[in-house]
Amino acid sequence: MITKHGSAIWQGNLKEGTGKVSTQSGALSSNPYGFNTRFDGQPGTNPEELIGAAHAACFSMALSNILSGKGIKVAKVETTSTISLSMDDGPKIVKAHLDVSIQSDGDEDTVMACAKEAETGCPVSAVLSCEITMDAKVSAA
CATH class of the missing domain: 3.30.300.20 (K homology (KH) domain)
Structure with a gap:
């Protein structure tokens, strides 16, 4: 069986909080994400x-x-x-x-x-x- 993983760290509440997302391979490494990148069209991933x-x-x-x-x-x-x-x-x-x-x-x-x-x-x-x-x-x- 092949297994891969991604991880995320979230700090704070939903609207003002911030997070970082990473992948096992390092293709993503502590890339920022947050409410504003997901719902308000701000730069960053989601x-x-x-x-x-x-x-x-x-x-x-x-x-x-x-x-x-x-x-x-x-x-x-x-x-x-x-x-x-x-x-x-x-x-x-x-x-x-x-x-x-x-x-x-x-x-x-x-x-x-x-x-x-x-x-x-x-x-x-x-x-x-x-x-x-x-x-x-x-x-x-």
């Missing part, structure tokens, strides 16, 4: 942004694996995952939308079918308890 990055990375890898398994050469998969946080009835992630651009040597129908498989089959999609949607464009490599 949980939804980090989930979006993880989702985009995981989806891209899963799609590349699925395509390669079908003998389709992948030149590039470029993905953005937009995470929507609803404040109705308390904060809750309600949607993850994938915008994907795929460059490969596969025919469009096959590549799109593989993208649909990765949309729900990547490990991060599987852990998200929300609606997941996707818009994808396919072009030749």
